Amino acid sequence: MSNRLKPLPHAAWQAQQARIVLSAAKRLDWRRWPLPRQVDYLFSLYGPLPVINAHLGENSALAPFYRRCIHEQKDAQRDQCAGLLRGLAAKRTELLWRPELAPALAAVARLLPRRCRELASWQPRSRNPFRQLESLVRHLFDQYGDVPAWVISSWTAGRLHDGLNVAELTVHLGRGEALRTFTGLPVGFSRKTEHHLRLAPAGYTFLQALRYAQLAARDQLAWLGPVLDSRLGRQLSRDDEFWLRVVDFFAATPMADPWQLGPVCDWIHQKRAVGIDGEPAQPGFSLKGRSMSSVLTQTAQWHRQLAQAPHRVPEASLTLETTWGALPVPDFAGGSKCPVRITQLRTYGHLIDEGRALRHCVASYLESCRRGRSAIFSLTLGGTRAVTLEVQANRTVVQARGLFNRRPNDEEGAWIQRWATDNRLLVPKHLLG
Known part of the structure; x- marks a missing residue:
């Protein structure tokens, strides 16, 4: 009898609440409602994340918006998010509900008090949600229409914190301020470099745009x-x-x-x-x-x-069998006449073997792998090592090297691109030529 009166632990209570609302969530089809009602429904929800996720259903498009716009937000920020989403719903925009755009819309809502134009005067001119987001950001924060294209494209690429605060930089540049006066820059540069930085191609990260500008200022763009x-x-x-x-x-x-x-x-x-x-x-x-x-x-x-020197290890506690956590990127298998494999290397001995076979210094990336900053993959053709790949934690393929550091040929590049596409990895344009 005493056990029946014993209070439940908080975790058990959350699980119990999740089971209670799960049956109700199965009967609720919010997708059939008009967009304004969907927004009102989202902001009527309240509770811990496990309960909300159970209520909305597995992989619901509303869950990321609840997490970014409502969960643990202050009242002022929540009201700004509600105003933005209701305004977008009234325009029947394609921005709702795209889970990958939830962080960007939450940032737009946070910056709304510093807008240069009203949301009411914005009209989407495309059915593509990513182009709509770029148009919305320019309308709200780009007063003179000269914010660089790579800054705007960072919003749609999910790179709002790409070595600097892109959202704050957008507002700063949208007011006509000089880029080099932005307080969040990790490195200083001249007026000439700033001029070329504004001309960097769309789709570049901040670092890529900076290198473009630095080389252009030196008249060395051929080295990009x-x-x-x-x-x-x-x-x-x-x-x-x-x-x-x-x-x-x-x-x-x-x-x-x-x-x-x-x-x-x-x-x-x-x-x-x-x-x-x-x-x-x-x-x-x-x-x-x-x-x-x-x-x-x-x-x-x-x-x-x-x-x-395969048996030379840089520290006493390290052995050739030393391993580390894998980056969550699946291996790849394909090809018929000449089987293709792309496999993640997870021991120090494997790094050594890869470097010996292809005559490069991949073993020097040991610490990056152990710290989770990078993962090394080996591409083999017909069982023969052909290309070593480095994938960073942000799921970008940053290096592809063959024997004696050669670049991948067309066949190898095609398999790398296919593997990257299957796993939603970013492959910079310069990497495969």
């Missing part, structure tokens, strides 16, 4: 592909100007192979941050007084050392 393919296309550092001088070093050398830039940058990073052959790190290392021939020779020598 190799730069984006190197570590300069994956991260910004405090000594960013030093890495741009490495590009200058290559650009000033006649007949220098542009695609050697990536391996050389890896060698320089190892020398400056870690050390090579037992030497301590040299943070002040530079290319001043060095020839391209000597740099390429030392880079190749370092790659050979990595490939020829």
Whole structure:
């Protein structure tokens, strides 16, 4: 009798409530309602997320909007979201209910008090929800119509926090302010660089647009592909100007192979941050007084050392069987006459074997894999290793290298693109040529 009166733990109570509302959710078909009524229904819900998810049903399009616009939001933010969604519902826009656009619409609602035009005067001119979102953002926050295309496209690509706050940057630029005066920039730049940054192509990330502008200001746009393919296309550092001088070093050398830039940058990073052959790190290392021939020779020598020392481990606790958590990207199998496999490498020994087979330095990505920043995949054709792929945690394929760091051929590129499309991975345009 005493057990019947014992209060339920909170988790058990949530599960019980979820079961109670589940049967009611099955009988409720909110999709048949007019859009304004659907919005009112969404904002009438109240409770913990497990209960709301059970009430709305599995994989409901409303659940992400509840989580972004209502759950744990202050009253003012909730009212702004309600006003925005009701305004959009009245216009019968395709923006509702697209789960992938919920974060962007929540950001639009948060910035509504700083709009330059009223929502009531906006009319969708396309049935494509992504184009509608771009049109809405320009209407509300772009007073002069000159916010760069890559900034606007970041809203539809889900990159509102792409090295900087894109939503705040949109409002800043929409008021006619200079881009270089934005307080959230991770690096400073000149007026000339800002001019080219505004001209960067749509679809670029902030880092890609910045590299485009930096190279355009140096009259070195021909080097954009190799730069984006190197570590300069994956991260910004405090000594960013030093890495741009490495590009200058290559650009000033006649007949220098542009695609050697990536391996050389890896060698320089190892020398400056870690050390090579037992030497301590040299943070002040530079290319001043060095020839391209000597740099390429030392880079190749370092790659050979990595490939020829499979039993050398960088720390005592590390073994060839050391493993790490996998990135949630499925492996791939295809082809008939020549079977194709794309497999995630998950042990240090596998990284070593991949580097030995293809003569590159993939073993140096050990820490990135262990920390979950990157995952390494191996593409094989007919059982033979052909291409090594690096996929970052944001599901972007940032590197594709074959034997001696060569680029993928057309056949390999087609299989990589198919695998990426099946798993919704982003493949930058420069990566596969």
